[in-house]
Amino acid sequence: MSALDIRNVTKAYGPTTVLDDISLRAESNEFIAFLGPSGCGKTTLLRMVAGLETVDSGQIHIGGQRIDELAPGERGVAMVFQHYALYPHMTIRENMAFGLKNIKISKTEIDARIAEAARILEIEPFLDKKPGQLSGGQKQRVAIGRAIVKKPDIFLFDEPLSNLDAALRMRTRLELAQLRRRLKATMILVTHDQVEAMTLADRIVVMYGRKIQQVGTPMEIYGQPANRFVASFVGSPPMNFMPVTVTGTPSVVTLRDGTVLTTAIANLPESASWELGLRPENVRVNDTGVSAKVEFVERLGERALIYARLSDGTAITAEDVGLSRLTIGDEVHLSIDAQAAHLFDADGRGYHAEAA
Amino acid sequence: MSHSRNQKWREVGVLISLIVMGLIMVSPLIWTVMLSLKSNGELLRSTTNAFHPPYTGENYAAIMANSGVFRWLLNSAFVSILQTLGVLILSSLAGYGFARLEFPYRNQLFLIVLFGLAIPEQAVIITRHQMFADLHLHNTYPGLILPGLAAPFGVFLMTQYFKAIPKELDEAAMLDNASRFKIFWKVLLPLTLPAQATLGIFTFLASWNDYWWPLISATRADMFTLTVGIASSQINFAQTSGLGYLMTQAVFASLPILIVYAIFQKYIVRAVAGAAVR
Amino acid sequence: MLSAKAKTQFGNFLFVAPYLFVFAWLLVWPLMSGMGLSLFKADLFGGATFVGFENYARLMSDPVFLQAVGNTFLFVLLCVPPLAIIPLLLALLLNRSTRTAAFFRGVFFSSSVLSVTIVTLIWRMVLIPDGGFVANILAVFGLPPIPFFSDPGIVMGSMAIITVWWCLGLPMMLYLSALQQVPQDIYEAAALDNSRWWTTLTRITLPSISRTVVLVVIMQCVLQFQLFGQPQLITQGGPNGASRPIVLFIFEVGFRRWDIGYAAAASQILFAIILLVTLGQYLLSRKRTGDA
Numbered sequence: 001m002s003a004l005d006i007r008n009v010t011k012a013y014g015p016t017t018v019l020d021d022i023s024l025r026a027e028s029n030e031f032i033a034f035l036g037p038s039g040c041g042k043t044t045l046l047r048m049v050a051g052l053e054t055v056d057s058g059q060i061h062i063g064g065q066r067i068d069e070l071a072p073g074e075r076g077v078a079m080v081f082q083h084y085a086l087y088p089h090m091t092i093r094e095n096m097a098f099g100l101k102n103i104k105i106s107k108t109e110i111d112a113r114i115a116e117a118a119r120i121l122e123i124e125p126f127l128d129k130k131p132g133q134l135s136g137g138q139k140q141r142v143a144i145g146r147a148i149v150k151k152p153d154i155f156l157f158d159e160p161l162s163n164l165d166a167a168l169r170m171r172t173r174l175e176l177a178q179l180r181r182r183l184k185a186t187m188i189l190v191t192h193d194q195v196e197a198m199t200l201a202d203r204i205v206v207m208y209g210r211k212i213q214q215v216g217t218p219m220e221i222y223g224q225p226a227n228r229f230v231a232s233f234v235g236s237p238p239m240n241f242m243p244v245t246v247t248g249t250p251s252v253v254t255l256r257d258g259t260v261l262t263t264a265i266a267n268l269p270e271s272a273s274w275e276l277g278l279r280p281e282n283v284r285v286n287d288t289g290v291s292a293k294v295e296f297v298e299r300l301g302e303r304a305l306i307y308a309r310l311s312d313g314t315a316i317t318a319e320d321v322g323l324s325r326l327t328i329g330d331e332v333h334l335s336i337d338a339q340a341a342h343l344f345d346a347d348g349r350g351y352h353a354e355a356a
Numbered sequence: 357m358s359h360s361r362n363q364k365w366r367e368v369g370v371l372i373s374l375i376v377m378g379l380i381m382v383s384p385l386i387w388t389v390m391l392s393l394k395s396n397g398e399l400l401r402s403t404t405n406a407f408h409p410p411y412t413g414e415n416y417a418a419i420m421a422n423s424g425v426f427r428w429l430l431n432s433a434f435v436s437i438l439q440t441l442g443v444l445i446l447s448s449l450a451g452y453g454f455a456r457l458e459f460p461y462r463n464q465l466f467l468i469v470l471f472g473l474a475i476p477e478q479a480v481i482i483t484r485h486q487m488f489a490d491l492h493l494h495n496t497y498p499g500l501i502l503p504g505l506a507a508p509f510g511v512f513l514m515t516q517y518f519k520a521i522p523k524e525l526d527e528a529a530m531l532d533n534a535s536r537f538k539i540f541w542k543v544l545l546p547l548t549l550p551a552q553a554t555l556g557i558f559t560f561l562a563s564w565n566d567y568w569w570p571l572i573s574a575t576r577a578d579m580f581t582l583t584v585g586i587a588s589s590q591i592n593f594a595q596t597s598g599l600g601y602l603m604t605q606a607v608f609a610s611l612p613i614l615i616v617y618a619i620f621q622k623y624i625v626r627a628v629a630g631a632a633v634r
Numbered sequence: 635m636l637s638a639k640a641k642t643q644f645g646n647f648l649f650v651a652p653y654l655f656v657f658a659w660l661l662v663w664p665l666m667s668g669m670g671l672s673l674f675k676a677d678l679f680g681g682a683t684f685v686g687f688e689n690y691a692r693l694m695s696d697p698v699f700l701q702a703v704g705n706t707f708l709f710v711l712l713c714v715p716p717l718a719i720i721p722l723l724l725a726l727l728l729n730r731s732t733r734t735a736a737f738f739r740g741v742f743f744s745s746s747v748l749s750v751t752i753v754t755l756i757w758r759m760v761l762i763p764d765g766g767f768v769a770n771i772l773a774v775f776g777l778p779p780i781p782f783f784s785d786p787g788i789v790m791g792s793m794a795i796i797t798v799w800w801c802l803g804l805p806m807m808l809y810l811s812a813l814q815q816v817p818q819d820i821y822e823a824a825a826l827d828n829s830r831w832w833t834t835l836t837r838i839t840l841p842s843i844s845r846t847v848v849l850v851v852i853m854q855c856v857l858q859f860q861l862f863g864q865p866q867l868i869t870q871g872g873p874n875g876a877s878r879p880i881v882l883f884i885f886e887v888g889f890r891r892w893d894i895g896y897a898a899a900a901s902q903i904l905f906a907i908i909l910l911v912t913l914g915q916y917l918l919s920r921k922r923t924g925d926a
Contacts, residue, residue, distance in 0.1 A: 052527050073533030085524035089546040098542070099532030146528075366831075370727050371734070377724070378741050384760045384799070385744075387767045391759060403765035404773070446653040453649030460643065465654065472661055474912070476860055478881050479905035480664035482888050482898045483671055487664065506660035511653055536645060565749035567863045572889060586751040587867055590758070599759070606755040610748050617747045621740050624747075625807065 002061070003028040003186040004049065004154055009058035009068075011044055018044050020210040022058070026154075026188065026203075031180055033189045033201035037233070040207040046156055046190045050079050063153055073102070078147035079156040083163060084139045086131035086146070093127045096146045113149040120182065121145050137168045144176075148183065157189040161196060176200060194234050198222070206230050228348035231277050237305055239279050241344070242314045245272040251343060251351075257312040259290050261338040264353035268343060277342035277350070280305060283318040285326065289335035292316060294326050308332060392416070392603040399599040415604035425608065427578060428585035433612075435497065435570075435581060436563040439504040443559045444552055446505055451514025451548075452540045456526060466515065472508040477568055485572055495579045503569055504562070510555050517551040518544060557624050564613055582609050672899035677892045689899035699900060701875050702883040703907075705790060709879060710858045712794035713801075717854045718847060721802045725809030726835070739810070746803030750863030757796045758783075758868055783869050786876035793864050793877060801857070805850045812846035813839070848919040852912055859908050880904045 004026040011019040019041045026032045034042035047053040049060060051072030060068040067075045086095050093114060100110045118124045121141040131139055140160065147155055160176075161169045177200055180187060191197050197204045198218040206213040206221060206229075214226035225231035231239050244253040244261075251265045253276055261276075268274070285306055292308035295315075304324035308316055318334050326332060343351045391399060393411040419425055453459075454466045484503065485494075493499035521544055529539045570581045580588065586609050590602060617624060672689055676682035693699045724742055728735045745753070760767040763779035772779060782792040816839065824834050840847075862881040865871055871878030871886075878886075880900065888897030 050527075050531060052530065071533075072527075072530040077531065079528070079531050081524045081528060083522060083524055085522065085528035087525065087528070087543055098529070098534070102533040102538070150532075374727055374734075374738050378738055381741055381745065381799070384756050384767065387760060388756045399765070403759075404770055406770075446656065450650045450653035453646060457646035457649060458643060459647040459650075465650070468662075469654075469657060472657060474909060475661060475665055476856070476905060476908055478860060478884055478901045480661060480668055480901075481884070482894050482901060483664040483668040484660065485889070486894070502656070503660055505653075505656045508657065508661075540649070561747060565747075567750050572885075583749040583751045586749075586755065587863075590751070590755055590867060602755060603759060606752050610752045613747050613749075614744065617744060618740075625739065625743070 002026060003030065003063060004032075004188070005061040006045070006049070007059045007061070009045070009048065009060065010056045011041070011048065011053065012056055017210055019048075022212060024205060024212065024215065026186055029184050029186055031187045031189070031200060031202045033191055033197035033204045034207055035191055035194060035197040035204050035234075036207035036213075038192060041210055042190045042192075042205075042207045043158060045207070046079075046158055046188060049075075049154070049188065050077055050156055051075055073099075076153040077156055078150045078152035078154075079158065080140075080143045080147050080160045082159045084131070084143040086139060086142055088131055091128050091130055092123065092134075092142050092145075095131070095142060096149050099146070099150055110149075113151070114145075117145040117148040120148070120179070136164055137172060140164065140172060144179070153186065155183075155185055155187040157187065159190055159192070161191075161193070173199060194236065198234075206233065208233070224352045225277075225342065225350050227350050228275065228277070228344045231342060231344070231350060235279055237280050237317050239277045239342075240283065240316050241275050241277055242310075242316070243272075244274050244276040244343075246270050246274050246343070253338075253341075253343070255290075255310070255312075256314060257290070257310045259310075259336075261336060261341065263341045263343065264339045265341070265343055265351050266354070268351060273346045275344040277344060278316075278336060279340065280317040280319050282337040282340040283316060283334050284337075285318055285320040285324065285332050286335035287333060289333040292318075292332055292334050294328055294330040294332055296328060297324065297326050299324070306332065308334070388603050388606050391600055392607045394600045396598045396600045403599075415598075415600045416608075418601055419604050419608050424577065425582075425585065425605070428580050428582045429609075429612065431497075431500075431574075431580065432564055432582040435500045436560050438497070439501045439563045440556050440559045442501065442505045443507070443510045444556055447510030447514040447555060448545060448548065448552070449540075450511045451516075451518045452544060454511070454515040455518030456523075456544075457536070469508045469511055472506075473512065481568070481572065488573060494573050495576045499573050500570055500579070500581065504559070504566070507559075510559065513551060513555055514548065517548050521547055553623055557620065561613075668898045669902060671895055672902050674895040676895040682895065685895070689896050690903070692896065693899055693903065698875060698878070699880075699883055702878045702880045703903075705875075705877065706859060706861065706879040708790050709793060709797075709861055710855060712791060713797045713858055714851060714854045716794070716798045717801055717805055717858075718851050720798065721806035721850070722809050722847070724802070724806045725813055726839070728806075729810060729813045739806075742806055743803035745800050748800070750800070751867060753796060753800045754864055754867040757799070761792055761795075783877075784873055786873050789865075789869060789873065789877040793861070793868075796864055797858065797861070801854070805854065808846055808850055809843065812843040816842040848915070852915050855911055855915065856908055859904065859911070880907075 002025040004024075006022060006024040009019060009022045010017070022041075022045060034045060036042045044053055048055055048068070049062075051067075051070065055068045058068075059066055062076055086092075087098065090098065096114050096117065097110050100113065105113075114127070118127055121144060123138065123141050123145055126134055126138060126142070131142065134142065140163075143160070161172055164172055173196060180200070189196070189200060198221075201218060203215060203217055204221050205215050208229050214221060214230045216224070216226075221230060221234050225234065228241070232241070242255060244255055246253055246268050247260075247270055249267055251263045251268045252260060253263060253274065254260050255276070263276075290310060292310050294306055294308050296307040298305040298307070299322070302322045304320045304322060304326070306318045306320050306324070306326060308318060310316060316334065318332075320326060339353060341353075345351070387406065390406040391403065392415055393413070394403075394406060395410075395412045395414060398405070450469075454462065454469075488494050488499050493502070525543055525547075526539055529543045534543065565583060566581070567583045567587065570584045571587065574580050574584055577585070577588070586605055589605060671682075673684060673686055674682040675685045675688070721742075724738075728739050728742075748756075758766075761780075761782040763769050763781055763784075766779070766782075768782075769779035781788065783789055820838055820842070821834065824838050829837070860881055861879040862885065865877040865879060866882050866885065869877045871882050881904065884897050884900045884904065887893050887900060
């Protein structure tokens with residue numbers, strides 16, 4: 001029995017379909033991230049689980065019970081909202097108690113749960129303050145606390161870190177990971193930030209264009225992207241794509257500038273309509289290799305990103321050491337680790353080397 | 357240097373013009389207070405000595421002895437307070453409904469209510485008077501209170517205000533197992549307090565000062581509100597021998613609202629500003 | 635499933651139902667039936683006879699009504715411009731956060747909280763030629779008193795003076811809050827551009843609050859077309875009907891002569907005038923700001 005079971009769910013606003021026949025299972029205590037660009041329907045899907053959006057067709061089950069026709073409060077879920085949605089006129093304690101009072105939990109039990117959550121989240125000093133007196137990070141903790149005290153079957157997070165500044169976001173991300181280990185509950189996180197998804201989730205659901213593109217562990221998503229969209233969306237800087245012709249087995253490919261590479265991908269039909277996918281970390285500036293012309297250099301400190309063009313005009317991003325001396329206009333040689341390359345067919349489907 | 361000197365002269369000019377205009381503004385009030393402190397006999401002869409003694413409190417003593425005025429004052433207070441409460445309750449409920457809840461023809465109904473903003477009282481007065489006559493509501497408190505409850509301004513204001521509250525709060529409360537009414541009562545209503553203050557102050561002032569409807573509906577002296585009562589005693593102004601007494605009535609009748617104004621001035625100013633921003 | 639949804643929506647409707655009931659009962663229905671009534675010859679006691687548009691035809695040739703319409707327009711023309719300009723000047727002078735400014739704001743708004751009956755009582759004793767405040771001042775300079783209420787050529791001017799004094803508080807507050815909405819950095823930019831006081835006022839401040847000026851003018855027009863208490867209490871419409879506005883006409887016809895069909899017709903005309911003037915100004919202001 002799955003903790004969450006989404007079956008053939010469809011959602012449309014008027015003539016616009018936002019989710020098309022979505023099915024997904026999450027196991028107990030699993031941390032799932034819905035990852036995708038804005039407008040891909042990930043938030044809508046989360047809100048459907050929460051009961052804040054209706055389901056046009058299909059079913060949603062939690063713990064084996066069908067819940068898509070229940071009121072939001074009866075589904076055993078708790079949600080942490082993007083803008084926290086703390087009740088501004090109630091103290092932090094009242095914020096956390098509100099939902100528990102509504103289901104007639106005893107006063108002593110409420111106090112115990114609030115004390116426990118406050119201890120875990122280290123928000124004890126603020127319990128009698130109003131949300132307006134707290135910083136963004138503190139509000140964030142309270143919002144999580146309000147979810148914890150409900151002891152839900154599933155936690156839902158709607159872009160919970162997007163309102164924090166960069167430093168705080170990183171810290172909160174770590175805390176969220178620790179919290180997750182303590183709470184032992186099923187969690188679903190909606191995010192457009194791949195780093196959040198990669199670092200927090202057991203499995204990532206990549207969504208785009210009303211559909212689920214791929215479901216997999218972070219390393220599967222990164223290492224064996226199911227299609228060209230997943231490959232381009234995950235990874236920063238994004239993967240290089242270049243048109244190639246497959247000419248042999250195991251797949252020997254020819255770039256448009258004539259360079260021949262031998263990949264580790266077995267047995268693909270020979271054709272000119274393939275695309276080669278290469279992550280920048282697999283393209284390094286070297287003494288020998290494919291020649292290219294530097295168009296821009298981005299120095300990140302520990303490494304430098306080299307934006308260059310091959311002789312036929314194909315754009316390519318490569319990595320160099322942090323102390324790279326390259327400047328715009330330099331002629332360089334790039335060594336390509338073809339063993340790590342991916343291939344995509346005309347429909348965008350991905351092919352990879354057997355998992356190493 | 358010349359810049360700052362210019363500025364100083366400008367400040368002085370501003371202050372002087374404010375004082376002059378302020379004096380023009382308050383001189384009728386001071387004049388009234390002065391006359392109210394004069395004996396009726398003296399005023400019958402001449403008013404030229406209004407700013408010179410002797411002064412007397414006899415007109416105020418006479419007002420205190422006149423129970424009619426107190427009855428009117430109580431009527432006004434009762435009607436204004438109940439009307440204000442009624443408007444706050446109806447407007448809040450309707451504002452929440454129009455801003456947040458789904459029901460058939462919601463937008464069309466709201467548009468009709470908005471159109472109601474353009475209906476002047478005079479356009480409905482004849483038939484409303486007949487309706488109330490048929491229902492025997494004239495010269496009753498409900499008859500005085502009810503018409504004010506129909507004004508659409510409050511619904512408009514509250515709907516706008518509810519719409520401005522983030523919807524996430526409702527959603528959080530829904531996940532917290534709160535019912536529709538509980539969301540309204542416990543979560544959203546407390547957040548509308550500034551709007552409630554604005555609407556409450558406006559409604560109270562309008563109700564307290566309303567002349568048109570009570571004049572038509574309350575024809576028995578014991579059901580007069582203060583405005584109508586004061587009006588009834590100035591009908592024979594030309595023949596009156598009690599000028600000082602009349603002026604005392606003016607002072608006495610304006611005191612409650614001026615005191616309320618003095619106490620709540622900060623809030624009233626804020627209320628007016630709040631209504632202006634919308 | 636469907637019935638559950640219908641039940642929810644019915645519950646939702648209950649929130650707006652109380653107001654909608656009062657609204658329909660006390661505003662919409664009287665408006666509609668008033669329109670109907672205006673087509674009848676009716677009085678309070680007898681029955682009603684359908685007369686079509688005869689009431690309207692009668693009004694169009696009723697010199698008393700036509701005079702009242704003229705009086706009302708005259709009054710609006712006399713008091714709306716000062717009510718748009720004087721409060722604006724006050725607001726410009728008072729747009730600062732000093733205690734003095736707060737005090738004067740209180741002074742200029744104080745008259746607005748008084749009821750019309752008190753205002754007329756006060757002003758009668760200010761303007762009356764026989765021992766009034768103004769007459770006393772004129773006497774000091776050896777001047778004769780002005781017949782504020784008994785000269786047909788002056789009486790509407792007197793009403794306008796009283797009304798301006800009574801009503802200037804609200805527009806002033808509206809202007810003040812509009813001025814506070816003008817972003818401060820515009821002024822800083824203007825100061826950096828060496829803009830002089832007058833230039834800043836005419837090129838920056840006034841254009842930024844032009845919407846409020848339109849709002850004030852429309853609001854005051856709607857309000858002042860409904861003039862009633864001031865002449866009803868002071869002059870009863872005299873002398874010779876020179877201060878009788880439309881509302882007083884409606885009041886006299888409807889509640890003194892009980893010719894209610896006729897009064898209903900007059901009130902529909904007032905409604906139409908207010909609606910047309912409001913709409914016209916609104917469209918005009920839209921067009922002007924659209925051109926700019």
